[in-house]
Amino acid sequence: MDCTKFGLRGKLMGRVQGKIAMVTGAASDPGLGHTAAMTLAAEGARLVVTDVDADGAERCAQRIRDAGGEAISFHQDVTSESAWKEAIAATVGTYGRLDILVNNAGIAVLKPLADLTLADWNRQIEVNLTSVFLGCKYAAAEMRRAGGGSIINLSSVAGLVGLPGCTAYGASKGGVRLMSKSIAVELGRDRIRCNSVHPGVIWTNMQSGAGNGSREASEAMTAFLPLGRMGEPADIANCILYLSSDESAYVTGAEFTIDGGMTAT
Numbered sequence: 330m331d332c333t334k335f336g337l338r339g340k341l342m343g344r345v346q347g348k349i350a351m352v353t354g355a356a357s358d359p360g361l362g363h364t365a366a367m368t369l370a371a372e373g374a375r376l377v378v379t380d381v382d383a384d385g386a387e388r389c390a391q392r393i394r395d396a397g398g399e400a401i402s403f404h405q406d407v408t409s410e411s412a413w414k415e416a417i418a419a420t421v422g423t424y425g426r427l428d429i430l431v432n433n434a435g436i437a438v439l440k441p442l443a444d445l446t447l448a449d450w451n452r453q454i455e456v457n458l459t460s461v462f463l464g465c466k467y468a469a470a471e472m473r474r475a476g477g478g479s480i481i482n483l484s485s486v487a488g489l490v491g492l493p494g495c496t497a498y499g500a501s502k503g504g505v506r507l508m509s510k511s512i513a514v515e516l517g518r519d520r521i522r523c524n525s526v527h528p529g530v531i532w533t534n535m536q537s538g539a540g541n542g543s544r545e546a547s548e549a550m551t552a553f554l555p556l557g558r559m560g561e562p563a564d565i566a567n568c569i570l571y572l573s574s575d576e577s578a579y580v581t582g583a584e585f586t587i588d589g590g591m592t593a594t
């Protein structure tokens with residue numbers, strides 16, 4: 330934005346201007362990672378977007394570049410320790426440091442307890458919880474070297490309250506919630522902040538797969554909420570933007586519930 334007509338010199342700075350941000354699970358569109366990456370880029374961040382879907386991650390990076398932003402993509406399975414080391418090294422190799430990590434990649438294994446197999450359980454925990462541990466560990470090492478940073482971990486309302494079919498998913502997201510607080514407490518003196526975000530029902534490819542695929546069905550399910558509607562990916566991206574920016578400099582170990590009031594009742 331040209332601010333000269335308002336008596337300001339030069340251009341207005343974006344809310345995360347010049348920061349280096351990595352977002353995992355950024356391929357899915359509509360998805361929370363994809364929208365968060367676009368939002369951070371629009372506010373001046375330089376992005377590394379990763380996903381197990383390499384083509385989708387590259388589409389996200391290209392979309393950012395087409396809009397005038399800076400982004401690279403990286404093929405990453407978040408359950409792999411070596412892939413985490415490579416993704417962080419690629420980030421630092423390209424941009425020199427890492428300021429923001431959004432641990433967004435995830436899957437939802439939603440089954441009644443009786444049908445949940447040990448393989449289901451192990452897969453849910455490795456994709457949603459072990460991945461976040463690995464991301465925090467390797468990102469924090471770089472952030473410490475750079476003098477600080479912000480880690481934002483995607484949990485869920487299922488990490489706050491019990492829901493049917495959520496034995497494994499809720500365990501993974503509850504784990505993300507308390508892991509985030511422990512990391513916040515341990516790394517505060519390194520000026521590394523760590524917070525968790527707890528979306529309710531948000532319209533994405535995951536939500537479409539969890540319901541019967543119809544937006545109408547998800548809208549009907551959310552009509553009873555205090556805010557009377559389903560959430561949009563931008564509702565979550567705006568919170569991620571706040572936690573990424575220096576506006577949240579005094580916020581760590583906190584949980585941000587964005588659910589239209591679902592868990593307030």
Ligand SMILES: NC(=O)c1ccc[n+]([C@@H]2O[C@H](COP(=O)([O-])OP(=O)(O)OC[C@H]3O[C@@H](n4cnc5c(N)ncnc54)[C@H](O)[C@@H]3O)[C@@H](O)[C@H]2O)c1
Nearest residue numbers: 354356357360361381406407434435485528531533534535
């Ligand atoms: N949409 C919702 O209503 C909702 C609610 C609460 C929490 N969440 C959480 O938000 C996050 C994003 O959800 P979404 O709705 O955008 O989902 P989505 O399915 O639309 O996108 C998830 C992305 O993660 C990627 N991914 C999956 N497994 C991976 C792996 N092993 N390595 C790397 N990437 C992998 C997928 O390829 C996909 O691009 C998830 O952690 C999810 O649990 C979503």
